[in-house]
Amino acid sequence: MxxxxxxxxxxxxxxxxxxxxxxxxxxxxxxxxxxxxxxxxxxxxxxxxxxxxxxxxxxxxxxxxxxxxxxxxxxxxxxxxxxxxxxxxxxxxxxxxxxxxxxxxxxxxxxxxxxxxxxxxxxxxxxxxxRFDPGLRIALDWLSARGPLRMIRGTMLRARRVDPQFIWSTSIHLLDLMCAIAGPLRATDRGGVVDPACMDGDDSWRMERIEGDHGLAGFVEIMPACGRIMECVRCAGDHFCLDLFTGTHHDWRVAGYEEGDCVLDERAPTDQAEHVRNxxxxxxxxxxxxxxxxxxxxxxGVDDALASAELVAVLASGEVRDS
CATH class of the missing domain: 3.40.50.720 (NAD(P)-binding Rossmann-like Domain)
Known part of the structure; x- marks a missing residue:
């Protein structure tokens, strides 16, 4: 056949x-x-x-x-x-x-x-x-054995990414990953903690509050030209915390903490190909x-992607316009 x-x-x-x-x-x-x-x-x-x-x-x-x-x-x-x-x-x-x-x-x-x-x-x-990052499954399995999340924080750092569509076309990866971990997220009416107008003409930088269901608090940091390349999502609840570093542009790593001790530390194999690692x-x-x-x-599917895009569009604050 x-x-x-x-x-x-x-x-x-x-x-x-x-x-x-x-x-x-x-x-x-x-x-x-x-x-x-x-x-x-x-x-x-x-x-x-x-x-x-x-x-x-x-x-x-x-x-x-x-x-x-x-x-x-x-x-x-x-x-x-x-x-x-x-x-x-x-x-x-x-x-x-x-x-x-x-x-x-x-x-x-x-x-x-x-x-x-x-x-x-x-x-x-x-x-x-x-959503298919090798570290994500490890992170989700570990989190499923703990209590509910109280906070989630996502960070995306890049070097020399000054393209005007960075928030729309690239930061959607971070927001979608956070939704995959924590469920539906939305922007809050409190807005960002940094005014994009203060970013010396570059309005792709963001530090924004978001929220989820059941009182989940969230925060997003997007720094496209800060000189460092890194993606990380931090999840925390009562007596536990987890950091997931994605395998995009660097090796993935998952670190879990309880009561002050690191109880989980898994990393990408040193020889893992980039298309596998990411x-x-x-x-x-x-x-x-x-x-x-x-x-x-x-x-x-498209509905999942659209939900993440809707959140990104709100955070873009006018950079992404309906047409």
Missing amino acids: AGHRIALIGAGWHSSTHHAPAVAQYRDEHPGAVEIALCDRDAARTAEIAERHGFDHRFTDVDTLRDRFRPDAAIVVLPVPIMAEMVAHLLEDAVPLLIEKPLGENIGQARRMAAAVRDSGVPVLVSLNR GTYAETEAFLRAVREGMPLPSP
């Missing part, structure tokens, strides 16, 4: 660095399970990436890919401005999709894409890969396993 036909659409830096090696690893670990086609308008780039990973087919036009390859599922990793049009195109084929975040260039586009996916009935997984492989494996077994796709 021939393997499932999987299309990887997009061969840019993000796709070639994270998604292509993840798909290739899945193929290598599941011989005969999948047949892979790579599609990108840049013929030279497509040929280079396909040859590097030994992909079976290559295309430079999506319509040709659809007609000749007839994928059973597609992984779509494209720039945000063209993502919505491509997804709308692919929904016509009614095959499962794994699509890159965010759902659009602003919250209005995100709502429309979510509605289009919902109306189509096509299963779609949104690539918010922190959760992309686990995300890809979960998607392709569901496709092959005819099972529902894992979270986050």
Whole structure:
């Protein structure tokens, strides 16, 4: 029996660095399970990436890919401005999709894409890969044996990230991870503790209060040009505290504390590949396993991604405009 036909659409830096090696690893670990086609308008780039990973087919036009390859599922990793049009195109084929975040260039586009996916009935997984970070499962298992959370704090630090859409397109990873841990979160009417106008013209810095259900208090720090690269979520309740450092840009680590003692300290293996360390492989494996077994796709779907986008849009305070 021939393997499932999987299309990887997009061969840019993000796709070639994270998604292509993840798909290739899945193929290598599941011989005969999948047949892979790579599609990108840049013929030279497509040929280079396909040859590097030994992909079976290559295309430079999506319509040709659809007609000749007839994928059973597609992984779509494209720039945000063209993502919505491509997804709308692919929904016509009614095959499962794994699509890159965010759902659009602003919250209005995100709502429309979510509605289009919902109306189509096509299963779609949104690539918010922190939900598949190897450390997250360890953290959730440890927290499940303790009492309820009282506080959650998320920190995202970057160096020289001065792009104006940083909050919308990148910090959604942090907010979505916090929602995956603590449940639905929302901005508070107390607002931020730092006025963006004080940031010397750079309004992508944020220190914001958020809140969850059952009295959960939260705090978000976003510093896109502070000279350090780090992502961490701290969770605390009565007599316990946990720090989760994600595997994006650095090794993941999970540290749990009780009564002043460190009782949990697990870290990424020193030789763990980047696409494994940052959760992309686990995300890809979960998607392709569901496709092959005819099972529902894992979270986050478009409604999960939209909920996180709504929170990000509020925190962006006008940077992300409806249109």
